[in-house]
Amino acid sequence: MPSLTVENYVKAIYLLCLDNSGPATTGAIATTLHISPGSVTSMLKTLRESNLVDYTPYGGVTLTDHGEQLALRVLRRHRLIELFLVQTLHLSWDEVHEEAENMEHAASDFLVDRIDDYLGHPAFDPHGDPIPKADGTVSTPSQLSLAACSLGTEFIVQRVIEQSPDFLRYLQERGLTPNAEGKVVHCDPMSRIVVVAIAKEQVTLSFDVSEKIMVVESMRPIQQ
Numbered sequence: 001m002p003s004l005t006v007e008n009y010v011k012a013i014y015l016l017c018l019d020n021s022g023p024a025t026t027g028a029i030a031t032t033l034h035i036s037p038g039s040v041t042s043m044l045k046t047l048r049e050s051n052l053v054d055y056t057p058y059g060g061v062t063l064t065d066h067g068e069q070l071a072l073r074v075l076r077r078h079r080l081i082e083l084f085l086v087q088t089l090h091l092s093w094d095e096v097h098e099e100a101e102n103m104e105h106a107a108s109d110f111l112v113d114r115i116d117d118y119l120g121h122p123a124f125d126p127h128g129d130p131i132p133k134a135d136g137t138v139s140t141p142s143q144l145s146l147a148a149c150s151l152g153t154e155f156i157v158q159r160v161i162e163q164s165p166d167f168l169r170y171l172q173e174r175g176l177t178p179n180a181e182g183k184v185v186h187c188d189p190m191s192r193i194v195v196v197a198i199a200k201e202q203v204t205l206s207f208d209v210s211e212k213i214m215v216v217e218s219m220r221p222i223q224q
Contacts, residue, residue, distance in 0.1 A: 004105045007074045008033060009043060010052055013061055014071035019161065021143070023060025069136050076132040077112045078104040079125035084115050086126045093126040093177070094168035127168075128159025128178035128214070144217070146184075147194060147210035153184045155215040162212045175199045176213060 002010075012032045016024035026044070030037045044061060047053040052067035063071060081100040085091045091099070107115075113134055116122075123139065125131055132138040142158045149155060157180045160171060171177060175198050185202065186195035192207035205213075 002070060005043070006047065006050075006052070007070065007105060009047060010063060010067050010071040011074045011078075013053065013063055014068060014075070017062055018141075023062050025060055029061070072132040072136050072138055073109065074104055075129075075138075076134070077107050077109075079129055079131045080112055080115050080119065080122075081107060082125045082127070083119060083122055083131070087119065092172075094165040094172070096126060097163040097165075124159075124178065126178075127163055128157070142214045142216045144215055145211045146196070146205070146213040146215050147207045149184045149187070149194075149215065149217075151184055151187050154181070154218040155184070156181050156218050157213060158216050159214045160212060161214060167209075167212070170209075171213070174203045174205075175201070176203070181218060 009029070012029055013024045016028050016032065020028075026037050026040050029044075030040045033040070041057075044053060044055045047067070048055045051064055052070065053061050053063055055061045078100045081103050082096040085096045085099055086093060116131075116134065121133075122131060128141075130139040130141050146155065146157075157176055157178050159178060160168065160176075176182075176196075180198060182196045182198035184194060185197045186193070188194075189207075194205045194207065194210045196203050196205065
């Protein structure tokens with residue numbers, strides 16, 4: 001059975017590769033896991049020996065098929081636990097990430113499958129991230145950020161890629177949660193400001209915030 005450390009590494013590498021659409025760097029992994037680059041380099045050699053990663057010094061890191069399947073198993077546990085905590089124990093979306101981080105390594109695949117059955121085989125977690133299926137498949141999430149939308153774009157919030165409690169509460173207060181519908185009414189790359197109309201209110205966001213909100217373009221007119 002893979003250790004907690006191994007599971008954290010493959011999960012971090014998977015998410016970094018997904019968000020960057022390319023190999024993860026040693027520095028990015030170190031930042032994500034809050035450890036030194038030297039420790040990451042040593043661990044990557046171990047993961048390569050276990051056929052979990054493809055790694056060459058200064059060349060970035062990707063997961064092997066074996067490593068990706070392990071990462072998806074960990075993400076499946078994490079995201080189903082998050083949703084279970086929200087729907088069953090009524091925790092808020094800003095409370096469940098850290099709890100799921102602690103529980104994901106202890107829950108067996110059998111228990112996670114039972115949670116999946118109980119919840120009706122949901123497709124997304126509370127933050128809009130896709131939940132991998134038991135067979136190891138997962139849908140591809142949107143890579144379009146709100147910051148990349150042009151003026152007049154009508155959108156639906158799909159997911160949020162930062163899950164710190166303060167950030168999630170900030171979005172909650174402004175109505176920017178998964179499935180919320182809105183429209184870009186002002187976009188100024190020079191001042192790095194985006195203004196969106198959502199729930200009949202206008203919300204001003206920095207580009208730094210907007211880049212962490214992933215959306216899909218709406219196929220129907222949105223009433224504001």
